[in-house]
Amino acid sequence: MKPFDIVIVGGGGAGLYAAMEAMKTNPALNIAVLSKVYPNRSHTSAAQGGANAALANKAKDDTVEMHIFDTIKGSDYLADQDAVEVLCSEAPKIIRELENIGTPWSRLEDNTIAQRPFGGAGRPRCCYCADKTGHTILQTLYEQCLKKGVIFFNEYFALNLSVNGSRSKGLIAMNMKTGAVEAFPARTVIFATGGYAKMYWNRSSNAAGNTGDGQAIAYRAGIPLKDMEFVQFHPTGLRKSGLLVTEGARGEGGYLLNKDGERFMARYAPEKMELGPRDLVSRSLETEILQGRGFDSPAGKYIHLDLTHLGADLIKSRLPQIREMAMNFEGVDPILEPIPVRPTAHYSMGGIDTDNYGRTVMEGVYAAGESACVSVHGANRLGGNSLLDILVFGRIAGHTAALEARKFEPSAISEDEVKDQLAELRSSMQPSGHYERYGELREELGQTMALNVGIYREASLLKKGIAEVLELKERFKKVRVADSSDVFNTNLLQVLELKNMLDLAETVAAGALAREESRGSHTRTDFPTRDDEKWHKHTMSTLVDGNVKLGEKPVTMGRYELQERTY
Amino acid sequence: MTVSTDQHNEAKRDVTFKVFRFNPQVDSKPYFDDYKIPVERGVTVLRALNYIKEHVDASVSFRAFCQAGICGSCGMRVNGISMLACTSQVWEVLAKSKEEGVIKVEPLRNLPLIKDLIVDMDPLVDKMKHYSNWVDSSMPEAEMGKKEFLVSEEEFLKYDKATDCILCASCVSECSILRANKEYVSPAVLLKSYRMNVDTRDSIHDLRLAELVKDHGVWDCTHCYRCQESCVKSIPIMDAIHGIREDALESRGMKDTSGAKHAEAFMSDIEKKGKLVEATLPFRTNGVLWTMQNLLPMAVKMILKRRTPPPPPMVKPSKGIKEFRGEFREMSEHVKQDHKSHKK
Structure with missing residues (x-):
């Protein structure tokens, strides 16, 4: 296959905005969106409430600065303040742009975009379309991508990055319709695969497929994940x-x-x-x-x-x-x-570590939206900021990749590499001797995460959680794919998704045990207060010899000093 | 393939799911597998299928994603009717089952079958592209993001309900025209086309409409209302279809295409006689030449079978036609007034 300039993994709000913006930035580029579902099925559609932007349509005295402050305070001061500035100052423009291309926003009496109050916000700045905001945004973006002629590979499941040293050569993915494993050589890859909160399974509001695929692929390729222990529980599931x-x-x-x-x-x-x-x-x-x-x-x-x-x-x-x-x-x-x-596990603040342009540490690999951690949400995301995040940083990642793609020389992905991936899949489909059942492992993962790595956390429970996750990872090696067909093997898909969730669950639990303080969504009963001296920093998770190794990264300040967070 | 239930709990019922199976790799034709499982009140069809996949037969294949009725992945036919599996309660479906204790699950119709309950959605996406199912903004790209279009409540309400569509393809599956003609535009695409055409921010109304009035387009619908009845979001799809037609007659004229001429012939017959003059309807819709070339063999067959409609002079006006004509004109006047006030 001819190398792509950009391959975007994920067709939700972030992925589609990235595609649209990349085509706008340089129409000559060869861009593809690869998604495990039809893009209009993506979980962006489930976002009901709205997107924050200081349009000042409803409260005339609202400002971008107030939005910035609310977001930083909401994050319990763990968000990077320069990134928050980008998020909030781009907000009015991007909401208007969506309006201009057809998003059916609800309206106020003066015919401007309607806004309503949302949690943690000082002014009513959440722009909405009834309670179907995400759905209508996703439809609009999908329609615009069809208009622009974006190439879609629908129902392709991303397996791994193909890496050469510090460079990505592209992506290897499975075509669900045929079961074939295919190479996507690409100058740049953007991950926009959504969150990982489905590891809590029945105690999660997420779609069945929110299994952190992009994060797990990046992690396996050596790219660090950031702040994985921060999982937001939504109060009303x-x-x-x-x-x-x-x-x-x-x-x-x-x-x-x-x-x-x-x-x-x-x-x-x-x-x-x-x-x-x-x-x-x-x-x-x-x-x-x-x-x-x-x-x-x-x-x-x-x-x-x-x-x-x-x-x-x-x-x-x-x-x-x-x-x-x-x-x-x-x-x-x-x-x-x-x-x-x-309460229900709802959102992953953590994700692939990126800079403010969506770049990861690996040349040619970018991430945006819930799969990324810039970080704009820090320890706790405000309602109405997630749709905003996917739009703003989806666009930025698309723009950056479009500008940088041609700097990278494309390289081929060898036949052998593709064959190896296929062989790995095949071997899991031909079990011998004792085997494990997919459903049981997944159920146990959800249970142990909800019980031991839930809203209230403490050392003994977290240790138990880690041990259980590691045991599940061991047992997973013997998991059986009971469906042997090549065509649309949803059983194989479930097993591959479980593998991703298991890899990430270890980073969530390990990060939670290490962080001996309470901040935002992370509440330790044995360390009930925020400890800025020791823990005002990001947690970095890297895969080393098959297990997670934790590191740290400073928080970018510059606008607001640390304060106690009260409401 | 039966899962035995040792204790029969009152809160549970044994339900047999008769599931459509087809794997193109091994099967020459589709068949049904029966799965008998205990189901309690409050369980959706999707949760029952998940249970079967996890505990009985992992090879049963279907799509599911959000499980909350908003992504549109799990459209399928349950007891013959297209719906979302995730929002359909097993006990409620059971109450209407023809065969007691049995629920039949089949893939959507009118789209190519891939495997079991999974159909190919690409033809629908292709049609969305063909009929420009997007807002082509009247604002130049360089100006975007600077200011909002002002949209009044009245303008907003015209497309609000149509934007509920989640493209689950239930309407596509139920459409009686699509069964005969796979090239037909399809209800979901008509709904989306309507939604775009009434959006005041859009700039390609005429272009889109020109495509919609062509063959396989908006005039092919026969008003069976199956799309609207099966819409999982209760969207009045037929209002959208009628909306496009009225728009076409108004902005393109009564002589535009065969569809418009057909509608005009109906109107004129009803006004004159209170009923249709069927014998001449094909001439007035498609012209003499087309009718002679295409319908002559059928006409001959009809004559042989003595099924010909009466010739025009034999079609006598209905009883009370004078009174009816008065009412008809009054109605037409009302419709015209309505259109005028809408345009303001």
């Missing part, structure tokens, strides 16, 4: 499935109630109440449940998210998807009854 009820439900005025009918957030965030930042609200829910003030049911303990006082009209017009989901998955109509919720 549906009790039974972990599926998400958007923060927009609280932004529109929803209450969180314990079994005594009390708006308990008054105890934890008296000013912001239900609109405190996510880590704080999640811990508050968990504390209420742990102290016996939650509701009980065969499907687990839970808290009430009450929207009944908002009225049928508002719920139908602003939160239609939430109503549909509550009815489908809990059998509850939020117009009439409160929704049963509990």
Whole structure:
């Protein structure tokens, strides 16, 4: 195959924006997007609430500077402040650009883009399209990529980078439709593969495929991951499935109630109440449940998210998807009854370490969106900043790769390398002797992560978690792919995804054990306070001899000094 | 392939899933496998399929991703009706099953089969491209990001519902025209085309419409409403199809294409007689030459079978035609007024 200038792995918001921007930057480049699902299926579609930008349409006194401050404070001062500046100052422009190319934003009375309040934000700056914001953004970007003639390799699963010393030669991937392993020689590769929170499985709001594929591939190629221990738990997952009820439900005025009918957030965030930042609200829910003030049911303990006082009209017009989901998955109509919720693993702050241009330490390899860690979210991401992140840094990565691609000489990927990959897949499909079942391993991984590396963490639990993950990695070597067909082997796909989750789970648990402090989403009961002296730094995870080796990297300051974080 | 259930729990029911199987590598034709599993209330069809894949037969192949009804991956036919597996409750489906305790699961129709419940979505994507299913912004690229278009509530509401579409292809699967003609534009693409054409930010309305009125386009729909009935997001797809047609008649005229002429012939017959003059309808729709060349053999067969419609002079106006004509004109006037006020 003729070498590509850019191969983008992942067709969600970050990947599609990167593709669109790269084509705009240099239309002569040979660009491909490779995705394990049709791009319009990507998990960007599940983002409900919106994207933050200081447009000042709703609150006329909102400024980019206030957005920067809210984001840095929300991150518990672990975000790199120069990166946050890029994120927030690019925000108004990129939201308008999306508007200009057809995103159907909801509107205010003066016909400008609508904005609403969101957790941890000083002003109502979250731009939205009802509660289907991510879906409509993804559709818009996909449509525009079709318009521009972007080449898509849909339903291709990325296996590994092909590396020559410190340089990437391109990517090796499996065509799901045929089972063939194919080489994609490329001057540059951009990872935009989304998050890894699905390792918590049933206690996760994520799609089945949010298995951190790009992060795992980069990690195996020797590229460091950053701040992997920071996993955001969203306060309001549906009790039974972990599926998400958007923060927009609280932004529109929803209450969180314990079994005594009390708006308990008054105890934890008296000013912001239900609109405190996510880590704080999640811990508050968990504390209420742990102290016996939650509701009980065969499907687990839970808290009430009450929207009944908002009225049928508002719920139908602003939160239609939430109503549909509550009815489908809990059998509850939020117009009439409160929704049963509990915290659910939702977002990965950690990811592939990049600079502000999306570059990784490996020449020609870039990352953007949830798969990357720039870092703009630090220890805790604010609601409405993840869609913004994928747009802003997707575009920057696409632009940078387009400018730099031709600097790199393309190199071929040998037939042997491709054959080796295929042989590896084949061997896992022909088990002999004792074997392990995929479903069991995955179930156990989810359990151990939720129990030992969950919202509240402590040394003994984390050690147990690490030991169990390592044991699962051992057992995985004997896992069996029970489906032997070449065509669309979804069983093989599941097994490959589990491998990625196992590799990353070790970095999450190890980072969590090492970090002896509480910061943002990472809460150690044995180290309950933030320790800036020892831990105001990023955690770096590198793969050395098959296991994780931890290192560190300083946080870029420059705008705001460390302060205590209260709401 | 039965999983036995030792204790019969009241909260659980034994359900047999009759699953469509086809692996092109080994099978010469499709067949069904039965999987009997216990299912409790509140379990979706997708969760049941996941259970079968994990505990009974790992080779059963289907797509699934978000599991929350927003990504559109798991469209399939459950008991003959296209829907999302992830938002369909097993017990609810069971209540309408023809065969008690059995749920039949098949791939979507009208798209090429790949394996088991997986169909090829590429033809749909190709059609989205063919019909320019994107906003081609009236703003020059260099100006983008500087200011917003101002969009009124009224303008927004025209496309709001249509943007709910998740391209699950349930409507494609249910479409009766697509069964006969795979080249037909398809309901999802008509919906998206409509959504683009009513967007005031778009600049290629005329170009898109010109494509939509051609063969295999908007005039081929026969109003069976199956697309709308099966839409998992309850989008009024037929409103979009009618919307495109009205737009075509208005901006391209009644003599534009055979589709428009067909509509005009209908209108004129109804006004004159209160019913159709079917014998001359093909001439008025497609012209004398085309009709003679293409429909003559069928006409001969119809004559032999004595199934010919009555000749025009024999079609007598319906009873109360005068009164009806008055009402008809009044209605037409209302529609015109509506269009005018929409345009403002």
